[in-house]
Amino acid sequence: MLGFETVESGVSEAARTLNDFRKDIDVLNHESVTFSNLSLDDQLIDAYREASQPDWDGQGSTAVSPATLQLAKKFVESLPRKYQTPEIAPEPDGHVNLEWYNGKRRLLSVSVNPDGRLHWAALIGGEDPRGSCVFFGEAPKTLLHLLRRVCRG
Numbered sequence: 001m002l003g004f005e006t007v008e009s010g011v012s013e014a015a016r017t018l019n020d021f022r023k024d025i026d027v028l029n030h031e032s033v034t035f036s037n038l039s040l041d042d043q044l045i046d047a048y049r050e051a052s053q054p055d056w057d058g059q060g061s062t063a064v065s066p067a068t069l070q071l072a073k074k075f076v077e078s079l080p081r082k083y084q085t086p087e088i089a090p091e092p093d094g095h096v097n098l099e100w101y102n103g104k105r106r107l108l109s110v111s112v113n114p115d116g117r118l119h120w121a122a123l124i125g126g127e128d129p130r131g132s133c134v135f136f137g138e139a140p141k142t143l144l145h146l147l148r149r150v151c152r153g
């Protein structure tokens with residue numbers, strides 16, 4: 001066990017979201033799956049703790065909503081398990097950034113917004129493809145193709 005204390009007295013949306021993440025981690029511990037999913041939850045919780053209030057960066061930033069974190073989690077979970085867990089960070093506009101890095105000139109950055117739109121940019125050798133799409137619960141083929149190219153080195 002990761003040592004989370006089971007306290008369910010919070011009534012806010014944020015408290016429910018953190019409790020849901022804790023429950024997900026408990027399920028993963030009992031199912032004996034890879035640690036990459038635990039790392040995903042840990043990073044999402046850290047991002048929420050860092051950016052759950054307006055002006056979290058001291059420069060007028062927008063708070064990251066629990067709904068945006070849930071969309072980011074669903075997107076990452078829609079990817080094949082063979083890919084590493086991305087680095088996760090809040091963005092000043094309230095979006096969540098997911099980043100896969102595989103050495104020099106191999107990078108995919110996906111920004112998840114509260115409405116389910118994914119904005120992405122990649123650097124693969126000399127190419128720098130960019131675009132956006134709406135996330136409907138399945139990983140978009142374009143992003144799967146780019147992720148495959150970034151991760152294969």
